[in-house]
Amino acid sequence: MKVIVAGLPKTGTKSMSAALKKLGYNVYDFLENLYYLENEWEKIFKNKYDKGLFQKMYDNVDAVADLPACHFWEEIHRDFPDAKIILTVRDSEDVWLKSLMHHIEKLDNHVLARIIQVFEIMQGRMAGLMLTLSYKVILGIDRTVLGKKTTMNELLLKMKYRAHNAHVIQNAQPNNLLVFNCKEGWEPLCKFLEVPIPDDAFPHANIRASLVDTAPHHPLAIKYQHEVLGSLAKGLLKCSILVILILFIANLLFW
Template identity: 50%
Template sequence: MCNHYTSFVIRSKMKIIVAGCPKTGTKSVNAALKRLGFSVFDFVEHLYCLEEEWGSVFSQGWDEDTFRKMYQDVDAAVDLPASLFWEQIHEAFPDAKIILTVRDSEEAWFRSFENHFRRLDSHFLARVLQFVEILLQRKTGLLLSRSYKFGFDVDRALFRRRTPMNESVLKMRYRSHNDRVVQKAPADKLLVFNCKEGWAPLCDFLGAPTPEEAFPHKNVKGEVIEETARHPIGLVYQKEIVTSLIVCVTKLAVGLSFLFYFVAYII
């Protein structure tokens, strides 16, 4: 699927790194960048198309060529886990522009972040997929969980009904992440952006013409779960999960049949 997907990607070095935390309008910026003609890797593409690469980053580390090879064929990287490594990615692409998406306040960000997880905790499909991913030892969902643990100290365990959250720690992580971006990113390559500002500052920063339609506002009420399920890569991933599960169940059934036959034969 990724080879097919990336065949439509503009072959160019990365131009944009969206360094904002999750729930800061990253899905809206994703849609806006695509509307402006940029190819975008969001968390779905990071985790599906670069599953092995990100698994290696988390388990073995990286060198200066790691991110250059991962993102050399896309225009923009948005959301986890790339946003946690914005600085290292920028070292690989020093000419790239950096967009720090922010909310009105850290309180507004935390409430949105918390609501997202409460919706995720109660979503049947998300729970089933998480269980099957662990059962089949798939890395994709586990990498996303590891990203949240790595960046925000949020541990989404399978059998917990509610993901535990420390509000003070999360706000501190949000604040320290934003402060580091502002302090470390080259001032002439940085835009601190609130989606409420609309097209003007984004298009001015990127040197792009301003579209006539309204600025997109996505994932306002956590619909990203359903949108991910309908995403082309999401559909392929679900098909792969179902196929793998059927194969496992078939193998288990065959194994049990042989076991019962063997026991019956002995008896």
């Protein structure tokens, strides 16, 4: 692990992930954590964390960003003390809050995402609940799977943003921390990481929560959806066979 992006969601974490990938880093963002580390995050959220777990999780990973890892930046850094820490921020807490609320609203209105989550719960999968649990544990946002729109307390969310950023700034070693706004571009980032500045423009991803619409088409998301729907189909087939068998036996017994 070389880089830990400690910024909260909607602080440019997707742009940062894209930038780090351009610089040659192997990055685990939300989707990679969801798909490859489902079982490990289940242990963490169920309070079954073992010392050194993050070291095993990210042994072959160069950088990590976004939920839920940003909340555990300090614990990850303990397992990787040489990793650099980047705190991504927005122009102000109001700008961040507006972006977050728009993102949650789009998630609430995304029918496919809600349907997939229901199927995941039916199969006891942890991955589909990671986003819901992350928002609840880290930001205090209680997202329901069915129907109800998410209620957000703007004052408390701003306090969460302030508290998280202050904690990172206070506890990370100053010479090992970059407080970074993606508007600053390549120069401060590359200087901090001690790498050459690319010729390409600095990437800007997930503008106005566009990722909510594009994420289902990501190769990992497609693979995961196929697994969930495939497992559901197998389960329904087994139930159908069981029902037919019961009816057949009942017919033999009573007729």
